[in-house]
Amino acid sequence: MERVNETYGIKAVVSDIATEGFPKIFNEEVVEGVRNFHASIKGYQATPLVRLDELSKELGVSRIYVKDESYRFGLNAFKSLGGTFAIAKFLCEKLGVDIHDVDFEYFKSQEIKEKIKDIVFVTATDGNHGRGIAWAATQLGCKSVVYLPKGSAQRRVDAIIEAGAEAYVTELNYDDAVRLATQKGEENGWYLIQDTGFEGYEKIPNWISQGYITMADEALDQLKLDGIQIPTHVFLQAGVGAMAGGVLGYYVNKFKGNHPTTVIVEPEQAACIYKSALAGDGKPHNVTGDLNTIMAGLACGEPNTVTWEILRDFAKAYVSCPDYVSANGVRILGNSIGQDKKIISGESGSVGVGLLSLLMVKPELEELKNDLGLNENSVVLFFNTEGDTDPENYKKIVHEGKNPSIF
The missing domain is CATH 3.40.50.1100 (Rossmann fold)
Known part of the structure; x- marks a missing residue:
């Protein structure tokens, strides 16, 4: 089922979720091996899980958590x-x-x-x-x-x-x-x-996607410390889909038959996962051209054939977003409300938050919001996969209002 909103330029495919067949390459044995290996690297520590209570109240959900990967090994990104x-x-x-x-x-x-x-x-x-x-x-x-x-x-x-x-x-x-x-x-x-x-x-x-399990597993440990056993929703940005497939694949194995409602988010000029879902034939489809977007880390036109099937079978929705959605997310995270912690997020790390901010407050997007089951009881998890890896562009977005909202 496709949802197209001409007012905000957002396109989405909402699908049924498979309840059988679990991707074994993300099982508990793999999780233990991956985390133990990463823990052996000098300087390893779990990246922060930031709880944004004021933003949650403003948007009308129960809780918002952001796993901030800008701290990972001092490299300003999760990769x-x-x-x-x-x-x-x-x-x-x-x-x-x-x-x-x-x-x-x-x-x-x-x-x-x-x-x-x-x-x-x-x-x-x-x-x-x-x-x-x-x-x-x-x-x-x-x-x-x-x-x-x-x-x-x-x-x-x-x-x-x-x-x-x-x-x-x-x-x-x-x-x-x-x-x-x-x-x-x-x-x-x-x-x-x-x-x-x-x-x-x-x-x-496969190995690269398995490596991303560490941040997904850390997030669950940190949520439990805050009294949350499982988030209701997870927003995962996708380029080729390696990270999104790794995180979703792990959660599908972890919560068999009851994993969080997962939303895959992409830039509109490089939305190969969305295009593949829209085709409806179960096959990956490519996007060609310059793939021009401020979300440089997501500017990929060909889905990862390994993780595409996980995203196809177990994600609830696939959303194509204009660049302003990401820029809004950068500004929202970088200009915290009240006691919320400021998060410096790059363009590829912020698009999910930018999308949620629209879904929860714009009447024109209410149908998609309802399709996703987003409401006052929702506990939403995001992964900020990068900090300001392009400082000049970050400054243009935050200080100069680059890619302004269209409403």
């Missing part, structure tokens, strides 16, 4: 979770060991570093994933090469170089940059660590 775990799994296969038997420090021993020092990892990124791969590779004494799509913010490029990688901005969109990285890897004997799954390349994207 290092997937990258470090995937690289560790890859190296374990190379070395013939089980990841359950080693920790991050194992790979940093002189003996192991000597064995892996000539390995070169390659990837394509909008910024955050590439920085995470560069950081992990450098920590382990390996090299990395990162390709970025055209228009990438200079600060994101600089951050990747500072993390230890070679970085190249291409004249390609994200998906073509992935193809370039794949080609360069084949030509040079480099190893592709990419969060986009495609035919013949699914194992490593």
